[in-house]
Amino acid sequence: MKLFxxxxxxxxxxxxxxxxxQRAEAQVAVDVDISLGGITILYYxxxxxxxxxxxxxxxxxxxxxxxxxxxxxxxxxxxxxxTNPSPGRLNWLGxxxxxxAPTDLSSIDLNLQHVWAVRAIGGxxxxxxxxxxxxxxxxxxxxxxxxxxxxxxxxxTGASATxxxxxxxxxxxxxxxxxxxxxxxxxxxxxSSAVQGPFIGSGDTGDTxxxxxxxxx
Amino acid sequence: MRSPWPxxxxxxxxxxxxxxxxxxxxxxxxxxxxxxxxxATGILIRTESGRITLAPLKPSELxxxxxxxxxxxxxxxxxxxRSLQANGSLDTPPLAAYITRELxxxxxxxxxAQRHGTGAPQVRVEVRSLHGRAGELSLREQPGISIPxxxxxxxTLLRGADGTPWYEGSVRLExxxxxxxxxxxxxxxxxISQESP
Numbered sequence: 001m002k003l004f005x006x007x008x009x010x011x012x013x014x015x016x017x018x019x020x021x022q023r024a025e026a027q028v029a030v031d032v033d034i035s036l037g038g039i040t041i042l043y044y045x046x047x048x049x050x051x052x053x054x055x056x057x058x059x060x061x062x063x064x065x066x067x068x069x070x071x072x073x074x075x076x077x078x079x080x081x082x083t084n085p086s087p088g089r090l091n092w093l094g095x096x097x098x099x100x101a102p103t104d105l106s107s108i109d110l111n112l113q114h115v116w117a118v119r120a121i122g123g124x125x126x127x128x129x130x131x132x133x134x135x136x137x138x139x140x141x142x143x144x145x146x147x148x149x150x151x152x153x154x155x156x157t158g159a160s161a162t163x164x165x166x167x168x169x170x171x172x173x174x175x176x177x178x179x180x181x182x183x184x185x186x187x188x189x190x191x192s193s194a195v196q197g198p199f200i201g202s203g204d205t206g207d208t209x210x211x212x213x214x215x216x217x
Numbered sequence: 218m219r220s221p222w223p224x225x226x227x228x229x230x231x232x233x234x235x236x237x238x239x240x241x242x243x244x245x246x247x248x249x250x251x252x253x254x255x256x257a258t259g260i261l262i263r264t265e266s267g268r269i270t271l272a273p274l275k276p277s278e279l280x281x282x283x284x285x286x287x288x289x290x291x292x293x294x295x296x297x298x299r300s301l302q303a304n305g306s307l308d309t310p311p312l313a314a315y316i317t318r319e320l321x322x323x324x325x326x327x328x329x330a331q332r333h334g335t336g337a338p339q340v341r342v343e344v345r346s347l348h349g350r351a352g353e354l355s356l357r358e359q360p361g362i363s364i365p366x367x368x369x370x371x372x373t374l375l376r377g378a379d380g381t382p383w384y385e386g387s388v389r390l391e392x393x394x395x396x397x398x399x400x401x402x403x404x405x406x407x408x409i410s411q412e413s414p
Contacts, residue, residue, distance in 0.1 A: 027409065028261060028324070028408075028409050029406045030269055030407055031404065032269045032271065032354070032405055033269070033403065034318065034354065034392070036273070036274045039276050041285050048292065048305065049292070050303050056296055059296050109299075110301040112292070112305055113302065113305060114307045163300075174398075
């Protein structure tokens with residue numbers, strides 16, 4: 001019986017040693033820290049050349065039924081009786097007067113999609129704000145003859161900024177550093193004084209159409 | 218209450234610390250370890266003030282040679298409804314995939330005499346979060362948030378003037394930038410274990 005107990009003890013010891021061989025013989029550990037401070041990166045174009053083909057601008061300005069640079073079919077006014085203003089003459093009074101009216105030249109939205117992007121973590125809160133500003137409105141982009149007026153500026157995340165007053169800031173949750181959050185700018189333009197291009201603003205001549213500012217809020 | 222470690226390991230650990238505290242012959246060429254112990258055998262980790270504080274993240278590490286200023290873009294306007302639209306298709310340059318922190322000569326190990334000549338020790342280096350999860354560090358302010366950390370360890374065989382072998386190890390920590398979603402101080406522990414062959 002005693003021999004059995006001793007054998008059992010030896011067996012247990014051997015089993016323990018086997019366990020020990022599968023474990024750490026010695027281990028040390030130490031606390032470790034790393035600080036990731038607030039980081040905000042704004043990506044932007046410092047110069048954007050927007051080409052507006054004649055056909056594009058014409059199709060925007062012309063009502064339906066018009067072929068840019070060629071003709072514009074106006075609905076018939078129907079039957080109108082001719083008059084006889086003087087002997088030997090007939091007069092027929094048409095109603096072609098440019099109606100329906102083209103788009104309001106003084107307020108045409110230009111949505112510039114994906115022209116800025118932000119990577120951000122940290123700051124005083126978990127949000128980031130991008131603000132659009134620039135010269136006092138209305139400003140203008142000078143052309144060879146005439147100019148294009150800038151009526152308002154707006155900004156938004158994603159692909160569609162809505163023009164008009166009141167959208168000059170975009171605040172959003174910090175997107176992190178992996179994938180940049182992209183955004184758009186909308187310029188409300190006035191073409192009523194545009195005569196002949198090119199219309200050159202921004203860095204080409206020192207004029208500035210808009211500025212962007214990012215803050216880790 | 219059952220100990221998480223086998224009794225043999227705990228005993229070995231106590232014996233090692235006893236030897237280390239009493240004997241403590243210097244390892245030739247070894248760096249000064251803050252623990253103040255230079256064991257004849259065993260493993261030590263080098264720290265400052267009892268912890269390792271990695272250099273904070275710098276924006277220049279992320280951007281590398283790229284810039285946030287993209288330059289000039291020419292776009293073609295199209296008509297959408299009664300508005301003009303142009304897609305700038307801003308292509309953001311990628312950031313560095315990882316930030317790395319080197320811990321050169323952060324540990325050393327001196328084998329027992331009977332193990333001289335048995336080959337390099339098996340030393341395992343792990344990072345554990347405040348919750349004990351391997352391969353992560355925890356955001357101290359919100360421990361539920363963590364970032365993954367990869368560990369690359371290397372070791373070098375050195376010999377003292379009397380030919381006594383000892384090993385010195387370095388650790389390289391890699392943190393994927395894409396996983397950085399929140400700022401703050403990330404904490405955890407580095408565990409260095411010498412395992413049986």
